[in-house]
Amino acid sequence: MAVTIRRLEEFDEVENFDCGDEPLNNYLKRHAWTNQEKVSIGVTYAAVDESAPRTVLGYFTLATSSVPRDRFPQKYVRGLPPYDLPLILLARLAVDKRFSGRGLGHAMIAEALKITLRVADEVGCRCIITDAYSDKAGWYARYGFLPLEGASATGPQKMFLDVRTIRRASSIDSFLPERA
Amino acid sequence: MPQAVKEKSKKAATLPAKTPTPRKTKFQADLAPSEDSMVRVLKAELQMTSNTDFLSDALALFRWAVSERKRGHRIVSESSTGERKILLFPRLERVAPEVTLPHVDVQWTDKELESLAELASGQPAEPTNALIRAMRK
Numbered sequence: 515m516a517v518t519i520r521r522l523e524e525f526d527e528v529e530n531f532d533c534g535d536e537p538l539n540n541y542l543k544r545h546a547w548t549n550q551e552k553v554s555i556g557v558t559y560a561a562v563d564e565s566a567p568r569t570v571l572g573y574f575t576l577a578t579s580s581v582p583r584d585r586f587p588q589k590y591v592r593g594l595p596p597y598d599l600p601l602i603l604l605a606r607l608a609v610d611k612r613f614s615g616r617g618l619g620h621a622m623i624a625e626a627l628k629i630t631l632r633v634a635d636e637v638g639c640r641c642i643i644t645d646a647y648s649d650k651a652g653w654y655a656r657y658g659f660l661p662l663e664g665a666s667a668t669g670p671q672k673m674f675l676d677v678r679t680i681r682r683a684s685s686i687d688s689f690l691p692e693r694a
Numbered sequence: 695m696p697q698a699v700k701e702k703s704k705k706a707a708t709l710p711a712k713t714p715t716p717r718k719t720k721f722q723a724d725l726a727p728s729e730d731s732m733v734r735v736l737k738a739e740l741q742m743t744s745n746t747d748f749l750s751d752a753l754a755l756f757r758w759a760v761s762e763r764k765r766g767h768r769i770v771s772e773s774s775t776g777e778r779k780i781l782l783f784p785r786l787e788r789v790a791p792e793v794t795l796p797h798v799d800v801q802w803t804d805k806e807l808e809s810l811a812e813l814a815s816g817q818p819a820e821p822t823n824a825l826i827r828a829m830r831k
Contacts, residue, residue: 641810676819
């Protein structure tokens with residue numbers, strides 16, 4: 515399997531995509547293209563195999579956001595620069611269940627983090643945030659995402675990864691084996 | 695030392711140091727006759743008399759255009775009938791980011807914001823092995 519990750523295109527085949535989660539399937543089938551090209555509220559990246567380059571095997575969606583400085587509690591404001599805090603939102607990440615266990619999730623999060631670093635270099639951003647399903651929080655934690663306190667018991671768990679940590683990881687000339 | 699001289703040197707010691715005036719840079723350009731005429735026409739239209747003002751305004755406009763493009767924003771002109779044209783200027787495209795992502799609002803609880811502020815204002819965590827693997831070139 516030779517996987518390529520690129521921006522979602524208009525004639526990509528998404529109708530058979532099934533990650534086992536209806537809202538995530540529905541987003542790809544009904545909203546991802548419109549949100550990317552027409553209303554510009556998120557860019558979706560699709561993982562495709564070179565042998566079937568139109569069939570989406572997995573996807574993730576990114577957007578930027580920021581938190582106004584005056585919304586932070588006063589006691590932390592001193593440790594932050596005197597501007598709004600710019601961040602990247604990893605809004606969705608899903609793999610078609612027929613292709614799970616083949617490293618697609620790893621390939622996609624790696625691409626999402628590389629894009630984050632490029633955006634940070636180009637226009638500045640401080641961290642990447644994701645809304646993880648509680649049963650997936652452990653998977654994100656492997657990449658260093660830290661849970662934010664204050665999530666509702668039933669809702670998704672917001673998780674944080676500092677761009678400085680990502681930058682440090684990209685500068686390490688590692689000889690780690692492919693799998694831990 | 696005579697009293698008057700003493701007074702003077704005391705006074706000099708208490709006066710704040712004079713800030714040196716920044717030196718102005720001379721700017722000279724070789725313009726083709728058509729460009730020279732364009733400058734004259736523009737200056738007349740904008741009711742400008744000096745080349746310095748002309749260059750200063752042009753610089754401000756160019757600087758704004760560069761900063762907009764750097765942020766990934768497109769520069770658009772809109773006619774009175776709503777027809778839009780996007781400025782495509784090759785030199786500006788050089789500063790445009792490769793990746794442009796749209797901006798969205800995220801809903802935060804107060805507790806989440808507190809937790810975010812605590813993490814963002816602290817020292818970054820060390821990367822995990824999985825992150826190091828993910829960031830390999």
